[in-house]
Amino acid sequence: MTTLNQRLLEAPYPVVGLTGGIAAGKTYASQRLRYLGWEVINADQVAREVVQPGTPGLEALVAAFGDGILADTGTLDREKLGDLIFKDPAKRERLEAILHPLIEQRLSERLAALPPTIKGAVLDAALWVERGQAHIFDALWVVDAPDDIRLKRLMERDGLDTARAMDRIYAQSAGAEKRLHADQVFRNDGRDLDESLTKAEGALLAHWKTARERKWGRTGTSPFSPEELHAVLAAMLGRGGDYAEIFVEQRRACALGMDDGRMEDVAAGETFGVGLRLIDGEATRFADLIAPSAEELLEAARTLAAPGTGAPVDVPGLERHLLPKPSAIEREPTAVPLPEKVDLVRRADYLARRRAEAIRPGALRQVAVGYGDSTQNVWIAASERGASGWTSTLTQDRRIQSVLRINVTAGEGDLLQSGYQALGQTRGFELFQSQAVEATVYEAVRLAMQALDAKPAPAGTFPVILSSSAGGTMIHEACGHGLEADLALAGVSAFSGKLGQKVAAEGVTIIDDGTLPNKRGSSAMDDEGRAAQRVVLIENGVLKAYLQSRKTARRMGVEPTGNGRRESYRHIPIPRMRNTFLAPGQEDPKTILADLDRGLLVKHMGGGQVDTVTGNFVFQVTEGYWVENGEVKHPVRNATLTGCGPAVLKDLTRIGRDLDHFDIGTCGKDGQGVPVSDALPTILCPALVVGGTAEPLPSVI
Numbered sequence: 001m002t003t004l005n006q007r008l009l010e011a012p013y014p015v016v017g018l019t020g021g022i023a024a025g026k027t028y029a030s031q032r033l034r035y036l037g038w039e040v041i042n043a044d045q046v047a048r049e050v051v052q053p054g055t056p057g058l059e060a061l062v063a064a065f066g067d068g069i070l071a072d073t074g075t076l077d078r079e080k081l082g083d084l085i086f087k088d089p090a091k092r093e094r095l096e097a098i099l100h101p102l103i104e105q106r107l108s109e110r111l112a113a114l115p116p117t118i119k120g121a122v123l124d125a126a127l128w129v130e131r132g133q134a135h136i137f138d139a140l141w142v143v144d145a146p147d148d149i150r151l152k153r154l155m156e157r158d159g160l161d162t163a164r165a166m167d168r169i170y171a172q173s174a175g176a177e178k179r180l181h182a183d184q185v186f187r188n189d190g191r192d193l194d195e196s197l198t199k200a201e202g203a204l205l206a207h208w209k210t211a212r213e214r215k216w217g218r219t220g221t222s223p224f225s226p227e228e229l230h231a232v233l234a235a236m237l238g239r240g241g242d243y244a245e246i247f248v249e250q251r252r253a254c255a256l257g258m259d260d261g262r263m264e265d266v267a268a269g270e271t272f273g274v275g276l277r278l279i280d281g282e283a284t285r286f287a288d289l290i291a292p293s294a295e296e297l298l299e300a301a302r303t304l305a306a307p308g309t310g311a312p313v314d315v316p317g318l319e320r321h322l323l324p325k326p327s328a329i330e331r332e333p334t335a336v337p338l339p340e341k342v343d344l345v346r347r348a349d350y351l352a353r354r355r356a357e358a359i360r361p362g363a364l365r366q367v368a369v370g371y372g373d374s375t376q377n378v379w380i381a382a383s384e385r386g387a388s389g390w391t392s393t394l395t396q397d398r399r400i401q402s403v404l405r406i407n408v409t410a411g412e413g414d415l416l417q418s419g420y421q422a423l424g425q426t427r428g429f430e431l432f433q434s435q436a437v438e439a440t441v442y443e444a445v446r447l448a449m450q451a452l453d454a455k456p457a458p459a460g461t462f463p464v465i466l467s468s469s470a471g472g473t474m475i476h477e478a479c480g481h482g483l484e485a486d487l488a489l490a491g492v493s494a495f496s497g498k499l500g501q502k503v504a505a506e507g508v509t510i511i512d513d514g515t516l517p518n519k520r521g522s523s524a525m526d527d528e529g530r531a532a533q534r535v536v537l538i539e540n541g542v543l544k545a546y547l548q549s550r551k552t553a554r555r556m557g558v559e560p561t562g563n564g565r566r567e568s569y570r571h572i573p574i575p576r577m578r579n580t581f582l583a584p585g586q587e588d589p590k591t592i593l594a595d596l597d598r599g600l601l602v603k604h605m606g607g608g609q610v611d612t613v614t615g616n617f618v619f620q621v622t623e624g625y626w627v628e629n630g631e632v633k634h635p636v637r638n639a640t641l642t643g644c645g646p647a648v649l650k651d652l653t654r655i656g657r658d659l660d661h662f663d664i665g666t667c668g669k670d671g672q673g674v675p676v677s678d679a680l681p682t683i684l685c686p687a688l689v690v691g692g693t694a695e696p697l698p699s700v701i
């Protein structure tokens, strides 16, 4: 566990992470918080301390960048270094690799030195999101201001010209991504922040202890004691080996299905099982046991070890690692009585019927509602041979998924059309607030009804705008799978062997983030006990990393990325996506539309087929519009989009600054399903093949 995590856990007061883009107003907000009695520790300030003359920090910078970065006085010439690193991402990465560990260490020390009696501490840093640490605080507050205001403030404050100011703005993640991590956003576009900061402070002071307990707390008692787990690891490694792991899983789930007003499925169940994995050189041995006793586990461990030929490993005692959970659960689904879940399904069904009758009497043909919740407790005990000897760790996670799905079919004459929506997050029953349920149901009804009026889609090759509401299925299916290290290693990915190469247009950044609050693919750790991370896969068009499990990381000689996931204790972990998205760009989505002469605007995507090796795809469009001269003309139905994911990435020139809608799903690979989500900002694909049933139009391209 990092020292910063440890300090946060131990602080007897709330700790806020304050972040925001450059010149958004973090200092401005932190001054107000200081006035309210909070201690503020500023990372920019700390970054200055670690490069004072005579420090190892400055020495390392000179070794990396030469003494041209020093002023005559021997101090760091910040302007020179700034100009060097803000326009060269590789140099910036090098600088960060040197300074960030030093900054983090110093921040921890500063935090530890604060008196225990203070009201609370604020850690102000521009890069909490980029560093994948946005979720470790009692609260993350984001100060946000429109890009143009930030540009103006930055130029005025630091006397920069436009180009240098823009380089600095675009060296950071976009506002839309930061907002996804925020417990609260403070919009600093000229309005008074005082009142909202005072309110936020009051709310946090009232609930931070409960929130911290939810985030870090050990929930559920392990079916096996640390001593029992240690004995099993020792037995597994009794004849040598490189890695031994015990995956203990308890899961409770409930599913309800209503079709046409009749409750057709009611299922509830509980599973308890253990997966044992032993890796010895290239060989992996695996056992899965249903509800074993400690003795049965031990027996299975000895059996797994039997083929080994090495000496017994002296397994060190288990070191417990606590990891922060990205989602705070308010109402555990297991504590919600079944009738309340049944009521939710009935309410959704009723709302759909009432809405359908109100907007198009007589058109409703069918309503199907599905509800599901799952509570999975996982304990992972593992012993591993590392560069500095053997370590044993014990990690724990509690993952809660809640989902409501609705499918509405509407008809007129022979024409049948459907609308589908799902509300699903890693949250408890509190997810189903009446407004959220209503919005989901109404949207499904709207989609079905509107499709009745749509005209058949034209066919041809056109520019296509994928709106942010379309979700990121294309990013997940046609690009994300190719970024999984096992596929890349097997040479069956369009991205195989291309690390460090340009694989997409400038401005294309693809991220997989398992730390996003409440998103379906988030969890504290993967199924090998590694903390979930924000993984930048493609940055500004350059392939930076693959999604790694422990095994693939070893083979590639890199660190695991926290993406080794498995469906259950019966499965072996493999590299999987979590919440995958194309990072937001700089454009106003309205301008992208206004500039489209003739083409398709896609607002919702349906299912499709993808060849994950080539990235070739065919997707259905469930809500699409024909556009001419920047104006939306009419809805179209039964359109399909055909293209190739990696080729689309190379063609992207226009990327919106919006990122709001994550599609949810259960991703299947090698017979294992895991929960994921995906998103994209509004983008323009200059040429996609649109399949439609109308007369072909002459293609634009």
Ligand SMILES: CC(C)(COP(=O)(O)OP(=O)(O)OC[C@H]1O[C@@H](n2cnc3c(N)ncnc32)[C@H](O)[C@@H]1O)[C@@H](O)C(=O)NCCC(=O)NCCS
Pocket (backbone or CB within 6 Å): 021, 022, 023, 043, 044, 047, 078, 079, 081, 082, 085, 092, 095, 096, 099, 103, 125, 126, 127, 168, 171, 172
């Ligand atoms: C490059 C340096 C010397 C330029 O110094 P300068 O005095 O011009 O800027 P200052 O330190 O005041 O930073 C101003 C703002 O730039 C932005 N910024 C700084 N470093 C980075 C970075 N690595 N990536 C993106 N934005 C950054 C932040 O919004 C920051 O608040 C300096 O920014 C630096 O040392 N950066 C590396 C350390 C770091 O990453 N700091 C960010 C806080 S953790």
Ligand SMILES: Nc1ncnc2c1ncn2[C@@H]1O[C@H](COP(=O)(O)OP(=O)(O)OP(=O)(O)O)[C@@H](O)[C@H]1O
Pocket (backbone or CB within 6 Å): 020, 021, 022, 023, 024, 025, 026, 027, 028, 029, 044, 126, 153, 154, 157, 188, 189, 190, 191
């Ligand atoms: N609401 C506001 N009204 C007027 N000026 C503001 C407002 N908020 C911030 N500013 C000004 O904008 C500039 C940037 O604000 P500030 O220094 O607080 O940003 P920051 O987020 O701390 O920047 P950095 O990322 O560089 O640390 C400053 O000159 C500040 O005085």
